[in-house]
Amino acid sequence: MNGSLLRNREMKRLIVAAALLFAGAIVVSLFWMQFVWDGWNREQTRADLAAIGRVSSIDPKAAEELMSLYGKGYTDADFFRGMEIAGALGYIDSLPMAEYREARMSPGRLFLGVSIVFGLLFAAAGAAAWLAFRRIYRTVRDVSAGADHLMRGDFRVRFPDGEEGDLSILGHQFNQLSNRLQLTLHQLDREKERLRQLVSDVSHQVKTPLSSLLLFQELLSDAGLSAEERETLSEKSKGELFRMERLIRSMLTMSRLEAGIIELRMEATDVVDTIAPLLDTWKPQAERKRIDLTLDTSGPPASFRHDPFWLREALGNVIGNAIDFTPEDGSIRVSVRTTEASLSIAVRDSGPGIDPEDLPFLFHRFYQGKSAKRSGRGGTGIGLSLARLIADKHGGRLHAESEPGQGAVFTMTFPLFGPSAEG
Known part of the structure; x- marks a missing residue:
């Protein structure tokens, strides 16, 4: 025996x-x-x-x-x-x-x-x-x-599970367990890589504003500065702090969206009702540059399933970018159009346009175009990539079109049918 x-x-x-x-x-x-x-x-x-x-x-x-x-x-x-x-x-x-x-x-x-x-x-x-x-x-x-x-990380073991009986069920469950463990470990590796990338991005992107803040603080310690010079340095320090806070918040938001921690709360509402309050928020900043910020509501009611908060977040980044690069006395026009199969939201500005060499990289994280570097008006470099990610989460896409000297058009397109539209 x-x-x-x-x-x-x-x-x-x-x-x-x-x-x-x-x-x-x-x-x-x-x-x-x-x-x-x-x-x-x-x-x-x-x-x-x-x-x-x-x-x-x-x-x-x-x-x-x-x-x-x-x-x-x-x-x-x-x-x-x-x-x-x-x-x-x-x-x-x-x-x-x-x-x-x-x-x-x-x-x-x-x-x-x-x-x-x-x-x-x-x-x-x-x-x-x-x-x-x-x-x-x-x-x-x-x-x-x-x-x-x-337990040693070898997932090649498989058991036959195509027969009848409890032993075949046991083999099938073992194979399922192996697949889930492998997927979980793969997701953990991705999370570790995402965390490593986030830490690297934060340390790299925060370095510049921190250096500026240290310089401003050193200059402020000079007793010979006038009150006007001190006020100027103080305003610059506030600007760098605001930029750093916005950068960190945007990176954390993007990381949470990529990891699936944030879930969109989809609801079928008129997109104009979502956009109108957003424009009211940005109008004071546009008015400081005498920019005419308008919403075209001439079309029929346009309703689709979306998360109003996150759609406003995405459009806010696009509109803020347009305000930054549109000169004084310019215009920014937001319009909504629908077809039988899709809905699109376009943001058109009268700025200097985008260099053709920058267009392929415009939505890359932390990318700064040539015009942004020349003018010194570049933001965090993450707003447009975050806007595209939010559009992707809605099942849509964000793309840009531009001709030098003719302004730029950023368009979000969403399907009205299919799994993403049904939520």
Whole structure:
């Protein structure tokens, strides 16, 4: 026997139960055969005595001789001689001599025969149970070994799961567990890489405003500065602090959106109702540059499923970028258009336009175009990439078109049908 199989408690219980069942069957069979034999013996004795009684009514001396022989046993010659006489008289034509001879065998031989039959049956049943349990425990051991591989990071172990039965279900569940663990570890690796990238971006992007703040603080410590110079440096410090706060907030927001921590709360509302309050927020900043910021509401009602807060966040970044690069006395026009399949929101400005070399990289994180570097009006470099990410989360897309000297158009397009539109 396989020692590793016998160490299992269930297999030991199976062997003990089979042994007890076999012994019980033998004992029951013994009592049953003894009962049957006693009954048959009584009937045979009654038949023999009845035959002797009938003979005594014909020949008393012959009956006495039969009684003297009764119980003393017989020889095979006597048995076959009696069978020949009985056969000649026609009493046992339906019972062959050999079968009648076997019917008179002793209880010991009958018990031995039944025991052999029971033994063979139990041996066959035990062998079948042994093979079944061996397969079950082999599968369990394989699953245990597979779990060890998973803990070591080896996800190549697979079990057959295309058959019926609990073992196939166990194999399928193991494979599912392996896939989920692999996916979870992959997601953790992505999160670690995203966190590493975030820390790297923060340290790199915050370095410039921090350096400026340190310089301003050093200049402010000069006792010879006038009140006007101190006020100028103080305003510049506030500007750098505001820029740093906006940068960190934008990076954290983008990281949370990419990680799926923030869930959009989609609702079917008119997009004009979402945009109008946003323009009211940006108008004071536009008016400081005498920029005409307008919303074109001439089209029909345009409703689609979106998250009003995050859509305003995306459009706010686009509008803020347009205000930064539109000169004084310029204009910014926001319009909404719908077709049978999509809805688009366009932000058109009258600025200097975008250099063709900058367009392919415009939505890259922290990218600063040539015009931004020349004018020194560059923002955090993350607003447009955040706006595109929010558009993507809505199932849409954000793209830009521009000709140098002709301004720029940023367009968000969203589908009105499909999974993203249905939410």
